[in-house]
Amino acid sequence: MRLTVYTDYSLRFLMYLALKEDRLATVSEIAASYNVSKNHLMKVAYELGVAGFIETVRGRRGGVRLAKPIEAIRLGDVVRSTEPDMALVTCFKPIEAPCAIRRCCVLREALERACTAFTDVLDEYTLADLVRPRSRLRSMLSIALPSKATADASHVR
């Protein structure tokens, strides 16, 4: 069972922005931190923007940042947004591959219920949970500490 690379990158992208807190990040710096393709991440940034998770600030010193508080971004919502069809097996897309038994298939029902259970668990997590090991993550991604006031607050966590 695989999520798309696109979902994988989207989640890591959001984590990076969560660690930057109120500061802007660029796609280039995120790509460098994770050592992944900048081209892929530009698509990710576009789609996360359309979905309302991030916002873009234009200009020479522009970049991207989260559009919502980290506690308000649930993982299930991100995955449902980046994996829109959740077509677990080809027969979920009858046009692609019509299955002989599609009309009375209990398997579809089972897989659909399993899929809901999957995203329900992810809804128990928000972006705030993902960045809980804040100082270690910052160090691994070479993200500098934010301004003094914010840094003090983050030590309390």
Place this chain on the structure above:
Amino acid sequence: MRLTVYTDYSLRFLMYLALKEDRLATVSEIAASYNVSKNHLMKVAYELGVAGFIETVRGRRGGVRLAKPIEAIRLGDVVRSTEPDMALVTCFKPIEAPCAIRRCCVLREALERACTAFTDVLDEYTLADLVRPRSRLRSMLSIALPSKATADASHVR
């Protein structure tokens, strides 16, 4: 989110055998019924045999049949067998794509829990549930009715 085509075919293969009841089926007839590649299904048959779900009877009139009662084959077990790594995202396979934050990633924990919830739901279903609409499925797959005694029993379900 996708299961492999291989899992999809494995589940449909087992359903076919469940509908044949005690009679042998050949890979060719199953491929023809679902209108899928015989080559793919030979691999499926081999792997389902190794996993102990089906058994092969040799000889000119040979074929395959289920190795267990349909009530004893849980969907979760099949999926865990056919999707052995359940590597939802590439970072689950660190050799393929080492992720910068692998060592303190809460995302992994969330995805692993979600994955368990997924297969737990599938464990609520056995092959017996999948072939409950027995007569309709038989008709869609052009599977002849079994011998009188078995047919009578299946009408009761």
